[in-house]
Amino acid sequence: MEFGDVKIQLFDTTLRDGAQAEGVSLSCDDKLRIAARLDEFGIDYIEGGWPGSNPKDMEFFERAGSELTLRHARLTAFGSTCKRDTDPADDPQIQLLLQANTPVVSLFGKSWDLHVRDVLQTTPKENLRMIRKSIAFLTGRGREVIYDAEHFFDGYKENAEYALATLRQAIAGGASCVVLCDTNGGSLVWEVGEIVRTVRRELASDLAPIAGSVNGSSGPQPGAGTVTLGIHAHNDSDTGVANSLEALRNGCTHVQGTINGYGERCGNANLVSIIANMQLKMGYDLVSKERLAHLTDLSHYVNELANLRPNTHQPFVGLSAFAHKGGTHVNAVLKNVDSYQHVEPERLGNQTRVLVSELSGKDNISIKAGEFGVEGLSREKERAVLQQIKELENVGFEFESAEASVDLMLRRSQEGYQPGFSLIDYSVSVANRTGRGLSSEATIKAEVGGRIYHEVSEGNGPVNALMLALRKAIQGHFPHLDRMHLLDYKVRIINSDQGTGASVRVLITSSDGVHNWTTVGASTNIIEASWTAISDAVEYFLINYDPNDESGLPARGADIDYAQPSVSGNVAISSPIVSEERRSAELSSAG
Numbered sequence: 001m002e003f004g005d006v007k008i009q010l011f012d013t014t015l016r017d018g019a020q021a022e023g024v025s026l027s028c029d030d031k032l033r034i035a036a037r038l039d040e041f042g043i044d045y046i047e048g049g050w051p052g053s054n055p056k057d058m059e060f061f062e063r064a065g066s067e068l069t070l071r072h073a074r075l076t077a078f079g080s081t082c083k084r085d086t087d088p089a090d091d092p093q094i095q096l097l098l099q100a101n102t103p104v105v106s107l108f109g110k111s112w113d114l115h116v117r118d119v120l121q122t123t124p125k126e127n128l129r130m131i132r133k134s135i136a137f138l139t140g141r142g143r144e145v146i147y148d149a150e151h152f153f154d155g156y157k158e159n160a161e162y163a164l165a166t167l168r169q170a171i172a173g174g175a176s177c178v179v180l181c182d183t184n185g186g187s188l189v190w191e192v193g194e195i196v197r198t199v200r201r202e203l204a205s206d207l208a209p210i211a212g213s214v215n216g217s218s219g220p221q222p223g224a225g226t227v228t229l230g231i232h233a234h235n236d237s238d239t240g241v242a243n244s245l246e247a248l249r250n251g252c253t254h255v256q257g258t259i260n261g262y263g264e265r266c267g268n269a270n271l272v273s274i275i276a277n278m279q280l281k282m283g284y285d286l287v288s289k290e291r292l293a294h295l296t297d298l299s300h301y302v303n304e305l306a307n308l309r310p311n312t313h314q315p316f317v318g319l320s321a322f323a324h325k326g327g328t329h330v331n332a333v334l335k336n337v338d339s340y341q342h343v344e345p346e347r348l349g350n351q352t353r354v355l356v357s358e359l360s361g362k363d364n365i366s367i368k369a370g371e372f373g374v375e376g377l378s379r380e381k382e383r384a385v386l387q388q389i390k391e392l393e394n395v396g397f398e399f400e401s402a403e404a405s406v407d408l409m410l411r412r413s414q415e416g417y418q419p420g421f422s423l424i425d426y427s428v429s430v431a432n433r434t435g436r437g438l439s440s441e442a443t444i445k446a447e448v449g450g451r452i453y454h455e456v457s458e459g460n461g462p463v464n465a466l467m468l469a470l471r472k473a474i475q476g477h478f479p480h481l482d483r484m485h486l487l488d489y490k491v492r493i494i495n496s497d498q499g500t501g502a503s504v505r506v507l508i509t510s511s512d513g514v515h516n517w518t519t520v521g522a523s524t525n526i527i528e529a530s531w532t533a534i535s536d537a538v539e540y541f542l543i544n545y546d547p548n549d550e551s552g553l554p555a556r557g558a559d560i561d562y563a564q565p566s567v568s569g570n571v572a573i574s575s576p577i578v579s580e581e582r583r584s585a586e587l588s589s590a591g
Contacts, residue, residue, distance in 0.1 A: 006210055008284055009177070009228065009254040011045040011106075011146070012038050012271055014302065015060075016078050018262035019049070023308065028059045030305040032068055038259075039073040041298050042287035045146070047076045047106055052096040061100040076104040076146070081134040084122040088137035098141060105138050108148035108181075111166045112155030124162060128169045135173030146254075147175040148232060153187040156195055164202055171206045177228035177254050178203075182243060185236025185266060192231075192243045193250045200229065200251040210253065230254030233269040235261060240269035245277055259302040260314065272299050276316040280343050289347070296349035316348050323353040325364075325400070365410075368403070374410040381413045396494045396503045396522030404517035404540045405533075411543065420542035421474045422447045423535060428462045428527050444469040448477045463489065463530045470538060484541045487511045491526065508533040512541065 015031045018024065026034070035046050048064060049057030064075060077100035082091040097105050109131040110116050116127045135145045147170035149155075155163040167178050180199065182192065200207060206225035231247035231254070233240045244255050257271030272295060278284040279292060286292075296317040303310045312319040322345040332339040337352060345351055354367040365382040369375075377385075388409060389399060399406050411417050424445040431439050442465035445454045455472040459465030467486065475481050488509040493502050505522045506529040517540055521532030 006284070007253060008248070008278070008286060009044045009230070010042070010271070010275070010286065011047065011076075011179075011230070011254060011256040012043045012258065013047040013078075013232075013256055013268065014038070014258040014262060014271075016047045016049050016057075017264070017268050018258035018260075020264040021262040021267060022264075024262055024306050026306060028056055028063065031056075031060050032063060034259075034302055034305060035064070035068055035070075035073075035075070037298060037301055039070045040291075041294065042291050043073050045076050045104060045106075046070070046073045047078050048100075048102070050078045051100040052079075052093055061102065065101055074104045074144070075102045076106050077102040078106045078108075081107060081109040081130040082137075084120060084126055084130065088134045091134075094134060094137060097138065098143075102143075104144045104146060106146045106148055106179075107134060107138065107175075108150045109134070109166060109170070110151065110155075111149040111163045111181075112151040113159050113162050114155075115151055128165060131166055132169040132173040135170055135175050139174035145173070145175045146177045146179060146230070147173075148179045148181050150181050151183045152180040153182045153191065153195060154184055157191075160198075164199070167199070167203060168206075171203070171225075171227050175227065177230050179230035179232050179254060179256060180247070180252070181232040182234055183232075185234030185240065187233075187239070187243060188237065189239055189242050189246045192233075193246045196229070196231070196247045196250040196252060203227075203229075207251075208253075210251065228254045230256060232256040234263060234265070235267045235269060236265055238266070240267065241273045241277070244269045244274050245282070248278065248282070260299055260308075260311070262302075262306070270314075272317055273315050276343070276348055280347065292347060293349045316343070317350055319353070321345065322350055325354075368406055369410050372407045372410060374407070374414065376415075377410065377413060385409055385413050392522070396505050397520055398505060398507075398522075399520065402507060402518045402520035402533075405519045405536050408519075408536055408540055419539050420448070420478065421539070424452065426466065426469070426531065428466060430462055440465040442466040442469040444473050446470065446473045448474050462527055463534070466527070466531060467534055470534065474538075478542055480545060481538070481541070483512045483545075484510055484538070485513075486537070487516060489530075491529075494522070504529050506530045506533045508537050510537040510541065512545065517541075 015026065015034060019026050031048065035048065038046050048060050051057055051061055061077060068075070077097050079093055079097045082088040082094055088094045097107075110120060110127055113124055116122060116124055120127060131147070135147060138145050147167075149163070149167060149170070152163055155166075170178050180196065204224060206227050207229055208226050209224070229252045231244050231252045233243040233247070235241075240257075240261065244257065248255060255269075255271075255274060257269040257274050258267070259271055261267040261270030261272075275286055275292075276295060279286045299314070299317040300310055310318065313321070315321055322341055324340060329340050341352065354364050354371075365386050369377050369382065389397075389406070393399065397405075412419075424447060426442065426444045428440070428442045431441075433439055439458060440460070440462045441456065441458050442462065443454070443456045444466070445452060447453075453473040455469050457465050457468035457472055459468045471481060486508060488507075490507040492505045492507075494505055495502050501524060503522060503524050504526050505520065506526070507518055507520050508530075509516055509518045511517075517537070519533045519536035519540065521529035521536070523529040523532070
């Protein structure tokens, strides 16, 4: 992880600080799997948790010794300095850090005299002793110690002399790295830059020199020692990433963060964005090109294990990070993909996407037609489809997340297109029968292969009854329909000020067990909106499904993932979802 003579240490605290985020709960198995993936990606230090703080972290360190084989990263246990008026050898928490049996300990101590006085309720002198003695005790037993100077920036602003004294005691105790923590996340970028420069100057005799410089950095830094200077930023002022980058520009060579910015309150500095900015914009050579191309995959993997929906607008790795909607933007991207993109998404494992909406131009439609494999549409027909989309969105439809519906609109505009079935009519009734409670019944009359089928089904609600009746009507012609099932059903009120007469939008995500696709309907009648989305979902399945292919649908038009890459103009559309086998093979070849 070097640029010339500049070596940067990447320290991940997703398993400890990230797990403190509201809504995040990682099992021990989850933590072991994430640690393995972080090591594979090229992270230098992985903070696994706080031994003794909870049974899960104790289990993690016990199992890590036998189940976790790290080829690059150093596993780190987190803890605090010893208690006041206590020798480290007699402090149970310090002993638990040793029992974690990790090569590295990240130890935090107080830098802000407010915390020393009001939280620890001890003297400034005793706090300095706690820092030095705790670190010396651990280093004396073979541990590398990274010292986290908690609340350093707040402490420095209140009492710079004392904040610097805490760092000097950590260095005297044998810390390999002192990390300046913006624990409350309240510091602004220029404050961080100025304070980091001052710390480098004040501790020059102890800090390791930086001989090289990188794009945008302040150049070579003096130093006569071996200690590394680090940054640990939080995002309470929405400056976590910016503060981290500024600290690196001004002399820090160790950076801490979490994947996707998970963390307490507003989160930690997002290590995903830090890595992308450092490597693609600041000139640092952090990981190999092959590993960097799995950054999106890593982000999604951690989201999945944390059971959190990915932030589609997350910089660099979000689904919308390189999505183009406005017609003028798409026209420009067709001519030169760099015209509206600040980096190449493929370098991060992401992709350029073109959206279809009421803001689209004809180029959006041309690109989507090529993407879905719809050939032979004239510009006149493309304009007609675009006009239809604009009119439908005006009454409540929304096609950005329902690309299977767009696929069908394009196909229906082709000469000779034949859907798998045609609806003649349907009816739905809901009754409250004595002794049976609510009952929903749907009747459908549909034409398939020149024959008319009339079927009735009861269901768990009117939408379920409609789906069951449709299946009964057409499944004799399409036995493979049993492979399709509904995955998600969302209803949104569009104009709530209209009360019970409001329009609703229904989004239905369906799956064949391999691929997912989403369709949309909108109406003042929720049953009508649901029917539009359901019938489109079934029609899409029938025209795309190959019963002789056990892998399920070809991914044409699936709005969740694109398994087959295609190219329209100079806009490449490829999948950000990478199989385990392919990812492992690529990373192995990368060394």
